[in-house]
Amino acid sequence: MTTTLDPPVRVGKAAIWALGLLAAATGTLESVVTPTLPLLQRELSMSPAQGALLSITMLITGAIITPIAGNLGDRYGGKWVMVRLMAVVAAGGLVSALAPNLPVLLLGQVLEGAMVGAMPLSFILVRKHLPAGESAVAIGVVSGMFVGGGMLGTLMAGPIAEGLSRHWMFAIPTIAVVITTLLVHWLMPNDPPARSDARIDWPGVVLLSCILVTLMAGLQAAPDALDKPLLFGGLVVLLAALVTGWIRVERRSPAPMVDLRLFSKPALWSSYVITFAVCVGTASATYLVPQLFDVSAAGYGFGASPTDIGRYLLPSAIAAAVSGPLSGLAVRRFGSSAVLGTGIAVMTTALFALAFVHSEVWHLVVGKALIALASGVCITAMVIKTADAVDQDNTGIATSLVLVTRVLGFAAGVQVSGAVLSAGTLSGTQVPAESAYTTGFVIAATVTALSLLVIRTLRKGVNA
Template structure:
């Protein structure tokens, strides 16, 4: 195995800006399906089950691709892998834009899901070519612009689909991705591979993909699992077998997909625990708040329309986009662990406040803004901490697993929310009792607060 040190080259603001514009374009393409799902269901004659499949196709692919892309970026260079990955995403966007039916649109969404892998590749590049302090800010900026792109896509998807057609809502951000990928290619220097002669661990890759796929499918089927215990048992057994097989393979591989010694570092495993717990708590609130807005004003809800709900959630989306740059600057000044702890504390306090204060629209709007900002700062600081706690040759692998943990945490939180709201519907009614929402906010606050127990572990053996 040969190891090549990163060259003493620094990238300019233009190169970082190109990465940011690419992140914005990718975020926009990622988010166009959710707000236009009813329109897609109507135009393509899709049932609820088909609509649900369309809504999670990209999520599943992203969870599978991110760790693979990060690992390949560590081995063969972040730019080399990113350009090829975004070529796949561009093809997926064009396929989605031209799709005449559901199967073709699903194919496009599966290909688009590769965009999730671009984030760890961006982190590899900025860490290779920027000093530690500047790289922390750059990671925060790129993360924030990806979220900002998601907000932009959510806002423009409906008007474009209704004013032009559903085809253009995929085509426009795809064209932006093609242009910004070319900018990255021109402005970003080629980073050398750290393990250019290492073989790809195909058995480890296949088993890790199986683990993530089983998890994501299990979470997507969670509402039905309670009435089908045999299915739950089969999924648990399959997951245990895959995990055991993956650990066995990785321990014996000369060039493992994921170095298990890396995962054993306190700074790394604690980052994944914090990410999972915080994302579950935030996901619970993300699901509950819109439901409260939509409930009839005759009870304890507000009877808000879809347009009204979008406007109420907009400040929170803006706060989430700002969280990345804020986290980058804060971690540079105060250190990652302090920023993570502050983000968890503020998020927990806000979730607890919503237990008692949710009778006015402004209570929920302000709560959503604070949660989005605090949790966004927290998770970005975790990514920064993870990226700077490992050797440069492991940056992509370590940060990609944070992103995968984030996806799984959000998916788990959404399914938990749906489960206890359904359980909270009184007999003879189709509306959950207010106590179900209170329980949800309590659970979210408790789970988030528990992550504080491992914050100190993030600093063990690592210097800021």
């Protein structure tokens, strides 16, 4: 039942900038692992596969938290939920900062993943407190500052880890998260719940969480499937059972977490397939390029320090930051299918090029920047296309599934790449053979290229 509520209180620029600063702080905390992953692997004695798991743990939590945060925001108000989510994020940052080993660091990353659910809550707040035109600008400010925070984290993580310690690269942004959360709490007025009868499909949430965890365990066990067939087979059976149970629960629930009828639309299921494939390619490059930078210069690598890696990755962070607005303009002028086809072609070409041409630093810098630009263009176009394919009441759930699919694609790409490097590690050393990197890039390029076959189905579904 919908309740009659008083008009929301208008907010000033200070409240919006507080949201933006909070987004920047969370973006910084989110991005510190990628440029320092080789350092973390050495200090915590992690294998490449364990490093891959560390790099995607936060995203898995985010995929689970996002739909829950939306439901709670409807029930209790966006600000109420955001402040509490940020308390969880701050706790995760503290755990990561103090972590003496990999299991504790993984726990910290799980808690930090709650930050992903806070972004939609920011958008809820600005839409409730601002007119349509001003809210669009405010959403752009918040989104841009999150990406800007990610760029800052990429740059600062290496110098802080080398100059102070890996502990401080988590602690400093966590302190910023606490301060900016207090600013939001003080400056942003409370927003009334939009609905009084909002319910959470807890069985669906629990089953989806179990599906994601089991899927990740299966991906990690896949390289050893021949050596441990019972374990891998058991995970596959468990995954199938969980998916079957989740489908049944969603079909019978009066308020399902996901309306499964959405998947009957070609424009939607093809969107998710394309998103998955593109994110596999993106994740592979995100994982493989820093590893290749880190390999000793005495071999085929460059012996780059964490600071150097952060600097080398900066162009790709800038490319990712401009890809969203660029994609929006391109979609409006040329259409989603044309933008997607171009983006996928650019990404595929860059991945194949990196597979066979990576003897100079600039090869990797340019290739990674092109991949980041193409990926951002494709994902933004995919979100726009997905939103246009459903009625207004289903926009939230349809686009949130793009986020979940993005996480799954990223997780699959990182885990497969980590497994390829582990399988290609030279006997008696911790250094993968150069051919392992070639194989990883080729696999990513092939998966990305296959998504071109789905674009025709996407176009037909929209026309229908």
